Amino acid sequence: MARGVIRGIKNNGRxxxxxxxxxxxxxxxxxILHAQKLDGLYRERDAIYYxxxxxxxxxxxxxxxxxxxxxxxxxxxxxxxxxxxxxxxxDSEEPxxxxxxxxxxxxxxxxxxxxxxxxxxxxxxxxxxxVLKQPVAIDQEQKFQLSVKYLSFFHSTLRIWVQxxxxxxxxxxxxxx
Amino acid sequence: xxxxFWATTILDFLIALGVVLGGVILGGLGAFITDEYPMHRMxxxxxxxxxxxxxxxxxxxxxxxKAFEVNILGGQLDLAFQQLIFIMSAFIGAHTGTVLVRWxxxxxx
Numbered sequence: 001m002a003r004g005v006i007r008g009i010k011n012n013g014r015x016x017x018x019x020x021x022x023x024x025x026x027x028x029x030x031x032i033l034h035a036q037k038l039d040g041l042y043r044e045r046d047a048i049y050y051x052x053x054x055x056x057x058x059x060x061x062x063x064x065x066x067x068x069x070x071x072x073x074x075x076x077x078x079x080x081x082x083x084x085x086x087x088x089x090x091d092s093e094e095p096x097x098x099x100x101x102x103x104x105x106x107x108x109x110x111x112x113x114x115x116x117x118x119x120x121x122x123x124x125x126x127x128x129x130x131v132l133k134q135p136v137a138i139d140q141e142q143k144f145q146l147s148v149k150y151l152s153f154f155h156s157t158l159r160i161w162v163q164x165x166x167x168x169x170x171x172x173x174x175x176x177x
Numbered sequence: 178x179x180x181x182f183w184a185t186t187i188l189d190f191l192i193a194l195g196v197v198l199g200g201v202i203l204g205g206l207g208a209f210i211t212d213e214y215p216m217h218r219m220x221x222x223x224x225x226x227x228x229x230x231x232x233x234x235x236x237x238x239x240x241x242x243k244a245f246e247v248n249i250l251g252g253q254l255d256l257a258f259q260q261l262i263f264i265m266s267a268f269i270g271a272h273t274g275t276v277l278v279r280w281x282x283x284x285x286x
């Protein structure tokens with residue numbers, strides 16, 4: 001087969017050379033006629049490659065952002081969903097004597113809120129106010145009226161700022177006049 | 178003698194022109210095959226091939242320099258001038274080729 005082809009080329013060498021020259025001439029004409037269009041198409045293709053590359057980079061960046069947000073979301077779901085700790089701060093213009101006692105009383109009163117979803121407390125802050133509405137008695141003589149000033153949520157900690165006012169029984173008689 | 182001079186001059190001109198045009202067109206085809214910008218490559222080749230077209234047309238720089246030396250030292254200044262004319266002819270041929278290619282690609286001479 002190969003020998004036949006080689007013999008055929010040898011016998012028709014001139015025709016073969018003419019054929020090659022024809023191919024070259026045709027290619028040259030093609031180039032002269034269409035090179036400008038080809039250049040334009042190549043340029044367009046490069047622009048498309050560039051745009052595609054930019055889009056790919058953008059997609060990768062957005063994917064990374066999405067993964068990071070998903071990670072943060074999972075973290076929040078795992079660790080910040082419920083109240084684990086309650087901290088009480090007393091906010092009073094005058095010095096209050098048994099501050100630590102009041103704090104522990106308030107923490108005691110707020111115990112039902114532990115392990116409650118944070119969202120629920122955020123949506124119903126009046127529940128906290130309602131619980132702390134009743135006066136706190138440290139002993140028989142001292143009673144304090146509480147009012148919630150601020151609530152803050154940080155990770156799984158609920159911090160409450162409470163205004164304290166001493167209730168005085170002076171001048172109040174038990175017997176009706 | 179004079180006939181030979183003109184024949185060589187025309188031959189040098191056309192060889193230099195052919196080297197530039199042929200090189201540029203086949204180089205452009207090569208660029209097309211290898212996925213490059215054909216026009217850009219052709220323009221680049223036209224400038225690059227100019228000097229080699231001159232060298233090819235006058236048959237190698239060394240021979241020409243040797244002929245210069247022999248003619249000038251031998252007192253045959255007219256022959257040395259002839260060599261200069263051949264070089265000029267080759268240069269004009271190569272430059273014409275470059276200008277034609279530039280005109281074809283950019284539309285400006």
